[in-house]
Amino acid sequence: MPASSEERYDRQMRFSPFGPEGQKRLSRGFAVVVGMGALGCVAAHHLVRAGIGRIRLIDRDIVTWSNLHRQSLYTEADAEAGLPKAEAAAERLCAVNSRVVIEAAAIHLNPRNAEQLLADADLIIDGTDHFSVRYLINDAAVRYGIPWIYGGAVGSSGMTMTVVPGKTPCYRCLFPSPPPPGAADTCETAGVLPPIVDVIGSLQAMEAIKLLAGRGEHLHGALIHADLWNLSFTKMKTAGARRDDCPCCGLRRFEYLDAAMGDASETVLCGRETVQITPAGTVSLDLDELAERLKAAGRVERNPWLLRLAPEDGISLALFPDGRALVTGTGDPERARRIYERILSP
Ligand SMILES: [Zn+2]
Structure with a gap:
């Protein structure tokens, strides 16, 4: 017999700033996670356990052996079978909380399908390691007025920031254009130690919980950088960083979303x-x-x-x-x- 909501979520409802009202709102919330790598696994896992209403998991890749040390929803059997990450994650998360509506999309997010995949969400969580996809998310979030939570981790450090269109700077206000190909470290070139993805993914999940629970006034309002090897934690306030000449939120030119898609x-x-x-x-x-x-x-x-x-x-x-x-x-x-x-x- 599945437990009642009261029993299942008792310990988080006892946290008074969240409370039963926060739980009720969370249970009606709908998040889309783009990229079910390490960060996506952590954030989606927290949201499903906490009782979000609905979640859509988007990932274009399949589970490989080199994912297993940090991508916490996958098993050896998933890598052996080469399952799509979105499907493997959905199956695991269904077993964690069968009350949540979980949608798996084993496809590549692109300008053609972005509206269909993102526009109906209450918020978007960035779990991608690709700059082009991140700028596409930023465009879609600003155009459709959806909050999104940026996250990235490599080596022993990571960053996160929450974008609330109309209220905070967008990602392009701070990072106007992507680094040239090959200029930024990636998990493949610089490696990654798993605990940092738990920290960044958890910060993303907590921001999502605040937003979905209707407690946006508690968002951290910063670009956060954490390094677990040298242990540093910096919080740069982003209030005032909005730029009128930002191509995206200032001039509303959605270059990534409106990019003509070539043929093959x-x-x-x-x-x-x-x-x-x-x-x-x-x-x-x-x-x-x-x-x-x-x-x-x-x-x-x-x-x-x-x-x-x-x-x-x-x-x-x-x-x-x-x-x-x-x-x-x-x-x-x-x-x-x-x-x-x-x-x-x-
Ligand atoms: Zn902007």
Whole structure:
């Protein structure tokens, strides 16, 4: 017999600034988490345990062995099966709290689908490690008037900031443009020690709880930087940092959201020897039929969300029904495209 809400959430409702009223509001809240890596796992886990009403988990990637040391919702079985992170996380979180409506979206957030995936949310949590996606979130959040909570972690340090459109500076007020490719450290180049993602992901979750509980006056109002190796914690107040000439919230030019999407594209996922292939236009693949056809060419694994195969030595390919593919084992976009086209040509 599942416990009543009173029993399940008793200890957090006893915290008087939150209380039963905060719980009631949280239970009607809807958050979208973009990127179910380390930060997304931590933030989504807290929100689901705490009894958020609905959560949508967006991630384009599959679980790999090098994720397991820090991405706390995944298991060895998930990596073995190469499950999409969004689906593996949704399954785990359903077991944690079956009352929460959990949606998994194993797709790549882009200008074409951003409105559909983000515009109905009460808030957005940034769990992505990609600057282009982060600027896209900032554009969408400001255009649709949705608060979003930035977070990033690498090495032993991380940063977070909460953007409330119309009230606080937006991300571009502080960081007008992304660093040039390769200029910023990533988890692949500089590594990451897991405790920092718990700190940053927890700060993000706490801000989300305040917002959804209707207690926005308690938001920290700062750009927070924490380093756990040298132990430092700095809080730079962001009040007054809004810029009238900010391209996004000042001039309302949504360059990332309104970017024309090219046709087919290849994106090298940072440092992971993986290339993402995105097909032109709308594609719908019959994965069962493909699996049947490709069996002759070697081992093919099918799970409910994707097809995995090893088309060449040292190369593995995960193919989604929308035609998107992750080609692992090469950082060469042209080689990845050739492999992809060979697989899909009848
Ligand atoms: Zn701005």
